[in-house]
Amino acid sequence: MPNPEKKEKKFEPKIVAFFCNWCTYTAADLAGVSRLKYAPNVRVIRIMCSGRVDPQFILQAFASGADGVLIGGCHPGDCHYSEGNYKMLRRFRLLQRVLKVLGIAEERCRLEWISASEGDKVKTVINDMVEKVRNLGPLSIPAKMSDIDEEIKELEKEINREEVPQHA
Amino acid sequence: MRYLYYPGCSLKSTGKSYEESLLAVFKALKMDVVEINDWNCCGATAYMAVDETKAFAIAARNLALAEEQFNKEEEIHVIAPCSACYMVLLKTKMFLEQNLAEKGRIKNALKESGLNYEGKVKIRHPLDVLVNDIGVKEIAKAVTHPLKGVKVASYYGCQTVRPYSTFDDQREPHTMDDITAAIGAESVDWPLKTRCCGASLTGTIDRVGLPLSFMILKEASKRRADVVSTSCPLCQFNLECYQDNMNKQFRNDIHIGVVYFSQLMGLALGIDPKTLGMNRLFVPPENVYKIMKGGEKVYV
Amino acid sequence: MSNTNGNGTIKGITPRIGFYICHCGHNIAAMVDVEKVQKFVASLPGVVVSRDYKYMCSDPGQELVQKDIKELKLNRIVVASCSPLLHEHTFRRAVEKAGLNPFFFHMVNIRENVSWVTDNREQATAKANALARAAIQRVFFHKSLETKKVPINPDVLIVGGGIAGIHAALTIANAGKHVYLVEREPTIGGHMAMFDKTFPTLDCAACILTPKMSSVKNHPNITLWTYSEVEKVEGFVGNYKVNIKRKPRYVIEELCVGCMDCIDACIYKEAKYPDEFNQGLSKRKPIYIPFPQATPQVVLFDPETCIDFKSHRCKKTCIEACDRKAIDLKQVPEYKEINVGTVILATGFKTYDAEKSPQYGYKKFPNVFTSLEIERIVNASGPTNGEVLTKEGNIPKSVGIIHCVGSRDEKAHKWCSRVCCMYSLKLAHLIKEHTGAEVYNFYIDMRTPGKGYEEFYDKLMNEGVHFVRGRVAEVTDWALIPEEEHKLTIRVEDTLIGVVRRIPVDMVVLAVGMEPREDAQDIRRMFNISCSTEGFFLERHPKLAPVSTFTDGIFIAGGCQGPRDIPDSVAQAGAAAAEALSLISAGSIELEPNTASIIESFCSGCKSCIPLCPYSAISFNEGTKKAVINEALCKGCGTCVAACPSGSIIQNLFEDEQIFSEIDGLLKFAGIELEEMEVVNA
CATH class of the missing domain: 3.50.50.60 (FAD/NAD(P)-binding domain)
Structure with missing residues (x-):
């Protein structure tokens, strides 16, 4: 169905993913070997364990312009390092509260358990997340940050102007 | 939980006693069941073959009406007792879930009549609701006149458990047998539970349809069933109303009651036979009545 | 946040990066415009040379890298090709041969993660660009690292005494190494012992299996524990500590000679209980031997059916019948702890x-x-x-x-x-x-x-x-x-x-x-390996590492890995034995140097990291009031690194700075937004 309104360039979300080496990264490899096609918006960083994901990584990704962050770890009980995934889960729950306060929608940060055999799940999770984040629209924190920087500069100027007489 | 009830055309005509008995049983089990307002024909199987999109639109109207009527519920459970209606509505729901382009087209069509369909509806067969929601334990508790000694051949037909339904085993269904056990009767173990009854061919091309119905009844009699229990208006009609024709054509003497499972349930729950529409039967299940009165069974 | 200044120098180090993108025949080149990526990366700060090549993993591909390292004095290497799980080691070795520390190398996965999963060439190329840029930015922060070697305990544990376990045990034992063969059932032999003939030769299964079974029993290098189960596994490649439970047979194995007088003497004159070995088609007594050629030839009691266990009122005619005094109805489970370097799982189907x-x-x-x-x-x-x-x-x-x-x-x-x-x-x-x-x-x-x-x-x-x-x-x-x-x-x-x-x-x-067996999932957890979707144990690579798992030192063979017949099980068992032997004869294995360590001057001594470590590798030094990581115990998960509030723990290969720069590289480069970069390079 041709739709003339949809001519403009569609928003393509940028999603940073942290996949653990043993389960989810292997599953992503399996998705590749099985030639499953999924949305190209997710870029993967390999880490040894989801327990290595520092909340700062997630915040940094948003600050650098990511529209979403996906973390993939082993299923509960299956962690290669016993319980790194539980540690991540705990941190993730806390971080969700922080993100809520910052006004970052819940769907933008997602934690999924994907085992080494679940190539399919890599595909469905990525497609689903890309679709949800696409519907939310761009987050564009860097742009917002530069707006805020501008505002702060203006404010500083004003403050300086007011302060001048006192020093004189 | 509240349920919506989609009768479809059969339960208002040839299958009137199915509706009567089912609603009476629901009432006895204190279920909250309301009929869908202004429902229309499900399109049956014939319309699907003529124009699929229109057939889906017709069926989807009923789903949209259900959503409108129960707009406050998270999930809307629609009970469709007729096998054909159940299958068509289930197929429509699944097709719209999988085929987004078609869903858009049908949503547009519904919009024309001021309706919307979101997909919150769940299509349920009464066997599914009774066994999985109410539970056989609850049913057994409500039984006042257990059908002890009655041998029931549960006949599910083709569309109740196939091809889309998932509430029962498609090869070896058991929900009706579970109910049979709950009301104190005995299930006949037989291999024809889901064999075709001949469907529309029994009435139209009887040389094809009639033998199919006959094989089912013959095997049920051979295995000493007192009554055949059904969950589909067309199966019930084919198996019951053509017994004279079968006997003539196959030089046999079959005479076996074919009732709705809800009628047997109703008897066990102490509901009077007339309320259950048993007076409408062409072949009254004599053996069931006799056993209930404590008499001897007669096998013909 | 930007970690580099625009001209590619950080903290006084000027990286000289070589970038290589692989066509992988058509596997990558058909979907990713490799030339475009190569040109794009060439323009990035710090990159001295950027090349594309048909097959980077081939000898000429590796030589290309080595030549550039020597001639162009490269000190960082990035290869964009397949998954690092496949060829990271190949390239690290190549880099090392050219005289560069192998950990200055980083690999970008543009095959499994890009070309094979994308159906749009333009998008695939853009994704490859971003991943390559992230790697370029990451290697700025790479450091020279030393690998750690751990010795391999030469003893091997084999779990499962079917034909696969038997064959693997004999292969290893014949090579002069010690094997512990643990079997759950009272006898070894597995499914093969139940078969009558084998296809297509119609060999009698027992005739070819039983000699192997008795070799296992009599081999000086094999410790055979039947009717036993693995209860707990700790440790890692080279040094696993395994706890094994030996279920009571109520018969002293060393004394019983399998004369079966006790069975005849049982007060049940007729056998009454379904015989497991015959699939319940015949009956056995509460005291029995699974089948005539059972190995070891030792009877056992079934406490579920023996009268004495139920009522304590049996005449115990069996005990009287045994002149070797081998029956001990008070026997209790025996627990063994063993140390092994490698494990072969042949738990069957x-x-x-x-x-x-x-x-x-x-x-x-x-x-x-x-x-x-x-x-x-x-x-x-x-x-x-x-x-x-x-x-x-x-x-x-x-x-x-x-x-x-x-x-x-x-x-x-x-x-x-x-x-x-x-x-x-x-x-x-x-x-x-x-x-x-x-x-x-x-x-x-x-x-x-x-x-x-x-x-x-x-x-x-x-x-x-x-x-x-x-x-x-x-x-x-x-x-x-x-x-x-x-x-x-x-x-x-x-x-x-x-x-x-x-x-x-x-x-x-x-x-x-x-x-798969019902408890395949429990076994998998115990040995820290994975299962495929169907529930069979997952091999490291379906073609190139069919008997290895993702856990070093754990190998799989036979029906536990997937349906297979006897010849294939035996072949696989031989392969698993060879893998274990190759580790043993190497004597040691190199571990990934991805362990964590503490920068003492930053540590506040808060102890948050200590309970997080699943290996108890972190302790607290009461003298300095600082945490200390024992690198020998650290497995490199990085959980403590992520949790340290003062940022005083670093994990080699996954340092904060490396990951931050990778994140930045994925989204923007050296402070420049991604879109701008794409415009610049268009």
């Missing part, structure tokens, strides 16, 4: 439960048997001494063998069990030989790939066995015509002639498929 396919009437009709039951029935030492009889005791005139029960079935298992066609042919031959019955094989497709297998099929066709192509719809006792009365009728669509047939038979054999 389970046959499909035919009751789950009710249309075939197993357990409903007495004359429907599973193939394993028929194996016992045709066996001369089986419940009927080799006579094939119906439950009524008659010789069947016709027998139907239904293939693919539980296999190739959306409602059961999707996979082909690989062995059923062949063993069905074997059983057809044996049944025909024993009874002269008409034998029908109902198959979907005949799968006979293997040496001599197709020839065997051909032989069967000439023997007059009938073949009907079609999946059987049902087995029924519903008789339509008088010939079907008192028989089982097999209803099937014969797809070669296009009609539905009803074939009445006296006996039905269900060729049940192979599935």
